[in-house]
Amino acid sequence: MATTNDLKNGLVLNLDGDLWTVVEFQHVKPGKGGAFVRTTLKNVLSGKVVDRTFNAGTKVETATVDKRTMQYLYADGEDFVFMDLDTYDQITVPGGTVGEASKFLLPEAEVIVATHEGAPLYVELPTSVILEVTYTEPGLQGDRSTGGTKPATMETGATVNVPLFISTGEKIKVDTRDSRYLGRA
Numbered sequence: 001m002a003t004t005n006d007l008k009n010g011l012v013l014n015l016d017g018d019l020w021t022v023v024e025f026q027h028v029k030p031g032k033g034g035a036f037v038r039t040t041l042k043n044v045l046s047g048k049v050v051d052r053t054f055n056a057g058t059k060v061e062t063a064t065v066d067k068r069t070m071q072y073l074y075a076d077g078e079d080f081v082f083m084d085l086d087t088y089d090q091i092t093v094p095g096g097t098v099g100e101a102s103k104f105l106l107p108e109a110e111v112i113v114a115t116h117e118g119a120p121l122y123v124e125l126p127t128s129v130i131l132e133v134t135y136t137e138p139g140l141q142g143d144r145s146t147g148g149t150k151p152a153t154m155e156t157g158a159t160v161n162v163p164l165f166i167s168t169g170e171k172i173k174v175d176t177r178d179s180r181y182l183g184r185a
Helices: 095-104
Strands: 012-015 018-028 036-043 049-055 066-076 079-084 090-093 110-116 119-124 128-136 149-154 159-163 171-175 180-184
Touching: 066 090, 079 095, 090 095, 090 110, 090 119, 095 119, 128 159, 159 171, 159 180
Parallel strands: none
Antiparallel strands: 012 018, 018 036, 036 049, 066 079, 066 110, 079 090, 110 119, 128 149, 128 171, 149 159, 171 180
16 A cells, blocks of 8 residues: 555556556645645556546555566467566466557567566567568669658568568568657668
């Protein structure tokens, strides 16, 4: 248990049976009435963002979230298997928990896996990864770097819009947050 005075960004709270991460908080002391804390909370599992206000000094239940660096090993049907780099223990994470991150997972990639009481909550990828283009339409004579984009299929199956001069077989850097082309690798 903690009070609203202990709130800080990144703290995980257990509210109404759901886990919420504190994205932003602000202590407010109006001239009239009691002080309160205005927070922005993000649901750990669904990603839903809500604003919530607590009276100052209110007790809130904190949750222990264990974040560990793990190595992606392989896909097992719909699930993904990761290995803890410290203990070499393997953990199976359901495909729904991995979500969109699966589009950028390469074997042996190091990611952060967050767990709560042994249950995996989410997988955090590095902000960018280097992937090989497995297929894209050939560029035409006269294509310029500012001339537009075309879809390209990556080695993981993800589709990324790339400039017209990129060809099949090239390695490119991709932003994992919004599937954006960042440059050649």
